[in-house]
Amino acid sequence: MTHADSEFLQRDRSIHPPAFTPDYKTSVLRSPRRAMISLQSSLSEVTGPAFGHSELGPLDNDLILNYAREGEPIGERIFVHGHVRDENGRGIPNTLVEFWQANAGGRYRHRNDRYLAPIDPNFGGCGRTITDETGFYYFRTIKPGPYPWRNNLNSWRPAHIHFSVFGTGFAQRLITQMYFEGDPLIWRDPMVLGIPDRSAAERLIAPLDLGAAVPLDMLAYKFDIVLRGRQQTLFENKLQGN
Numbered sequence: 001m002t003h004a005d006s007e008f009l010q011r012d013r014s015i016h017p018p019a020f021t022p023d024y025k026t027s028v029l030r031s032p033r034r035a036m037i038s039l040q041s042s043l044s045e046v047t048g049p050a051f052g053h054s055e056l057g058p059l060d061n062d063l064i065l066n067y068a069r070e071g072e073p074i075g076e077r078i079f080v081h082g083h084v085r086d087e088n089g090r091g092i093p094n095t096l097v098e099f100w101q102a103n104a105g106g107r108y109r110h111r112n113d114r115y116l117a118p119i120d121p122n123f124g125g126c127g128r129t130i131t132d133e134t135g136f137y138y139f140r141t142i143k144p145g146p147y148p149w150r151n152n153l154n155s156w157r158p159a160h161i162h163f164s165v166f167g168t169g170f171a172q173r174l175i176t177q178m179y180f181e182g183d184p185l186i187w188r189d190p191m192v193l194g195i196p197d198r199s200a201a202e203r204l205i206a207p208l209d210l211g212a213a214v215p216l217d218m219l220a221y222k223f224d225i226v227l228r229g230r231q232q233t234l235f236e237n238k239l240q241g242n
Helices: 025-030 198-202
Strands: 077-085 096-101 126-130 136-142 147-149 155-157 160-166 173-180 219-222
Touching (some): 126 136
Antiparallel strands (some): 096 160, 147 155, 160 173
16 A cells, blocks of 8 residues: 555554553463464455445444434434545545444443443444545544443443454455543553553544534544554554554
C-alpha cells in the first residue's frame, strides 16, 4: 500500500508491547514459549477476495439503525470518522473497514458475554464500510460503555470500539481499538499500559471533533488509521510491525 515514487519508512518495533506482559493476565498464558516461525503465504491467501462497494448494504455503517427492530437503541449517539492512510499521509481508497463494540451498558451481543448489563434489543454492535477515493470513512453508532473483566479484582476496560482493516485479501487484515478522549479508565488499563511507547498509545485515543458534530443530535470523534511508518496505528495482530 505505497506508491511507486516513495519508499517504505523504517518501522519502529519499540512501540509495540511485548508478548509477555504480566500485568495483562491473558498474555501470561498465550505468549509464545519459543521463537515464532514465519510461514510462507500461498497465492490464495495474499490475493482475493476483492472487496467492492456492491458488497455493502445501505445501513452497514449505521449501527443506530442496522439492527433496530422496535425503535432506536438506548445511549449517546455519536459519529466516528477518519481516514485510512499510508506512511506518507496519503489516503488509501477502497479499503474495507469493519467495527464492532459493546452497547451503552458495556455488554456485547455475544453468547459468551455474561456481564449483568442488559442486551439492547435494538443494537447489534457491528458494521462495516469502504473508504472513498480519499481514504475517508465514517459511521454512526452508540457510544459504548466500560465493562469489568477478569484481569485483577477490579479491572475495567475503558469504552472502546474495535476496528478491522482489510487489504486486498483476508490474509491482509489489521486489528486495533479506538478509545475516547477524556476517559479516566484509559491510563488504568493493563492493555494500554503494556504499550511501551506512550505516543503510540495516544494514537489510539480519538479526540472529540466538535466541527463534525451534528447540532442537537450527536457528538463526533476523529480516528485516523495509519498502516505503516513511524506514525503507524498500533495493531493487535501485528505486534512485530508491518
